[in-house]
Amino acid sequence: MTTLSESPVLQESPYVPRFGTIVESRMLTAQEKFFRIVMEDGRPLDYKPGQFVEVSIFGIGEAPISICSSPTQGGFFELTVRKAGMVTAKMHELNTGDTVGIRGPFGNGFDPAAIKGQNVLFVAGGLGLAPARGLIRWVFDRRADYKDVTLLVGARTPADLLFRDEIKEWQSRPDCQTLVTVDRADETWTGNKGVITRLFRKIKIDPANTFAVIVGPPIMFKFAVLEVLSEGVPENHVICSLERRMKCGLGKCGHCQIRNVYVCQEGPVFTYDFVKKLREGI
Amino acid sequence: MLPKVLEKSKFAAFATALAGEYQVVGPQLKEQSKAGGETFVFGPVTDGAALRMDYNITLLSPKKYFLPMRETLLKYTTVGHPKAEAVMDTRQRVIVGAHPCDIYATWLLDKVFSTDHKDPNYLSRRERALIIGLDCAKPCDETSFCHDMGTNYVESGFDLMMTDIGEAYFVEIATEAGQALLAKAETREAHNEDFAKRQAFMERKQGGFHKRIPVDTKYLPEILEESYDSLVWEAIGRRCFSCGSCNLVCPTCYCFDITDKLNLDLTSGTRERTVDSCQLDNFASVAGGESFREQRSSRLRHRFFRKAKYIQEAFGRKGCVGCGRCDRNCVAKINSVETYTQIAGSR
Numbered sequence A: 001m002t003t004l005s006e007s008p009v010l011q012e013s014p015y016v017p018r019f020g021t022i023v024e025s026r027m028l029t030a031q032e033k034f035f036r037i038v039m040e041d042g043r044p045l046d047y048k049p050g051q052f053v054e055v056s057i058f059g060i061g062e063a064p065i066s067i068c069s070s071p072t073q074g075g076f077f078e079l080t081v082r083k084a085g086m087v088t089a090k091m092h093e094l095n096t097g098d099t100v101g102i103r104g105p106f107g108n109g110f111d112p113a114a115i116k117g118q119n120v121l122f123v124a125g126g127l128g129l130a131p132a133r134g135l136i137r138w139v140f141d142r143r144a145d146y147k148d149v150t151l152l153v154g155a156r157t158p159a160d161l162l163f164r165d166e167i168k169e170w171q172s173r174p175d176c177q178t179l180v181t182v183d184r185a186d187e188t189w190t191g192n193k194g195v196i197t198r199l200f201r202k203i204k205i206d207p208a209n210t211f212a213v214i215v216g217p218p219i220m221f222k223f224a225v226l227e228v229l230s231e232g233v234p235e236n237h238v239i240c241s242l243e244r245r246m247k248c249g250l251g252k253c254g255h256c257q258i259r260n261v262y263v264c265q266e267g268p269v270f271t272y273d274f275v276k277k278l279r280e281g282i
Numbered sequence B: 001m002l003p004k005v006l007e008k009s010k011f012a013a014f015a016t017a018l019a020g021e022y023q024v025v026g027p028q029l030k031e032q033s034k035a036g037g038e039t040f041v042f043g044p045v046t047d048g049a050a051l052r053m054d055y056n057i058t059l060l061s062p063k064k065y066f067l068p069m070r071e072t073l074l075k076y077t078t079v080g081h082p083k084a085e086a087v088m089d090t091r092q093r094v095i096v097g098a099h100p101c102d103i104y105a106t107w108l109l110d111k112v113f114s115t116d117h118k119d120p121n122y123l124s125r126r127e128r129a130l131i132i133g134l135d136c137a138k139p140c141d142e143t144s145f146c147h148d149m150g151t152n153y154v155e156s157g158f159d160l161m162m163t164d165i166g167e168a169y170f171v172e173i174a175t176e177a178g179q180a181l182l183a184k185a186e187t188r189e190a191h192n193e194d195f196a197k198r199q200a201f202m203e204r205k206q207g208g209f210h211k212r213i214p215v216d217t218k219y220l221p222e223i224l225e226e227s228y229d230s231l232v233w234e235a236i237g238r239r240c241f242s243c244g245s246c247n248l249v250c251p252t253c254y255c256f257d258i259t260d261k262l263n264l265d266l267t268s269g270t271r272e273r274t275v276d277s278c279q280l281d282n283f284a285s286v287a288g289g290e291s292f293r294e295q296r297s298s299r300l301r302h303r304f305f306r307k308a309k310y311i312q313e314a315f316g317r318k319g320c321v322g323c324g325r326c327d328r329n330c331v332a333k334i335n336s337v338e339t340y341t342q343i344a345g346s347r
């Protein structure tokens, strides 16, 4: 065992990032910036919606960021970055043509095949729309694979709303119902007001044939789960994506652990019946 | 491979000879208190005479040679197009005088760092290291509970294992690499009386260790599971200062942080891994300000659950070797044996 002959020393380190070129970048809100990235080595990132990457900026560090695009879209991937600290602030300084380090993709991601043939209800609050968007785009790109699609989107204020143009486009689609609400409206806002759970009054859910994908801040998650459960959606049809502190993405550093579960490995996507048993999940 | 006998008088020369080819690290005296108490550490030697093979326990385990307090994972340059390359420690090392508990802990970490995503930095060091164990006949001190954890006996995880048989060491050879090492020592064949002395050592050893936790530790995973809501966690957690010392000295703790260090030229730097502690209050906090184990008690419980449940369930090896280092270094005098005892009684 001392010689560990079954595990020869690896020449390639999972800690060394590959490089990606930013091919498109723009501010979505005052706090969130959008990036489209193409891997430099010509080997596209092989990812699933809901997975995340560790974005690497040498001299500053790394930050786990959800991929907000769908692999059905082509040889790039997209990120939405909220300015929250050192790495994310530095990312906001980057623009089209700049290079970033990328490790990953990590995590399990959503499983679009598992919800095939079903109704899909998305509940996305705040920055949660970013990871949800990957699956939303997948579903629209494979629209025939799914039955009714409903999108509930919530933001604190109209100015905080991500992907406004895309949401408009979704709202105009005849093959889905898209409802948007803001906690606090301003004079320009003519849409729904109030917390996202209020939107449940405006939709109909066929509980036995619906998967609910809920992504947002922990507090929203709790109330949204309550709504779908009270409609009768089974617990294993409630899908969520959890955030934890993450460093390695490799199931080693321990930061992302919920009890014995490494969120960076087994998650960040879980079904509610699983998370609930963890006790420390939500 | 047949065991050999190495006279104690020839041991220092053996270690010195090894130091010509390897970095030799072993137990040394660090400090002597006025009361005569001695503190030992593992450290590199060039002269084998500096090794204190009569040590009881070291401050840190030899883990520091496989997962150092701080190490460089990669170096990079930021001018023009960024470039990065992995940095690995490829030094050949011999760890001399590791006790069974520390060997067990290494055996656990070998599994951790070679399962799923292999960790090249750990494995690079580990692959190039040879371990010469030193068996112990009695617990290091009254804090040890290795016997409860079943880690005072190891059957593998070492290249050579030495047993003190009075004037000499009885040396078991576990690997070919170990045999090659031992070729640098002046040894002799083991005779019948050497085997008898070793047998006597083993008998002394059997009588020398006593269990301290009132339940068989194989039930700890279930006992802990049932204790999840016990107020005992809060009662003990209240005393905890969240200083993280317990994690820093633990031979089986392997959580870490990764940070960047820019060189003075501001165009090159390193990405470094440092050992981290799940007892620190920001260990599980995220950008929104949320901390997922906000209470001290929930962090303390997490540590014990990792030690006696999660790791064992994931890797089939004990996550705590009962060395007692955490307990000896705890300013709040939080004690593992007392904690397990209290938990077992409070379900």
Ligand SMILES: Cc1cc2nc3c(=O)[nH]c(=O)nc-3n(C[C@H](O)[C@H](O)[C@H](O)COP(=O)(O)OP(=O)(O)OC[C@H]3O[C@@H](n4cnc5c(N)ncnc54)[C@H](O)[C@@H]3O)c2cc1C
Residues within 6 Å of the ligand: A052, A061, A062, A063, A064, A065, A066, A067, A080, A081, A082, A083, A084, A085, A086, A087, A088, A089, A127, A130, A131, A242, A243, A244, A245, A246, A247, A268, B282, B285, B286, B287, B288, B289
């Ligand atoms: C799976 C996952 C997906 C995420 N997806 C997105 C996303 O799509 N868009 C987005 O903007 N943000 C996302 N985040 C959050 C993002 O990772 C943090 O905002 C980012 O790590 C902060 O790094 P920083 O260097 O800018 O901040 P720092 O200067 O390091 O610290 C600011 C704050 O961030 C917290 N923090 C530091 N490091 C981490 C870490 N590794 N993980 C979590 N929190 C940390 C600290 O508690 C601190 O309070 C995601 C996080 C996870 C775990």
Ligand code: SF4
Residues within 6 Å of the ligand: B246, B249, B250, B251, B252, B253, B307, B319, B320, B321, B322, B323, B324, B325, B326, B327, B336
């Ligand atoms: S938890 Fe304490 S007793 Fe157990 S291995 Fe770690 S330091 Fe030793």
Ligand code: SF4
Residues within 6 Å of the ligand: B239, B240, B241, B242, B243, B244, B245, B246, B247, B279, B326, B329, B330, B331, B332, B333, B334
């Ligand atoms: S050493 Fe003691 S006081 Fe410090 S974090 Fe560990 S248990 Fe708490």
Ligand code: FES
Residues within 6 Å of the ligand: A245, A246, A247, A248, A249, A250, A251, A252, A253, A254, A255, A256, A257, A262, A263, A264, A265
């Ligand atoms: S992020 Fe390091 S273990 Fe999950």
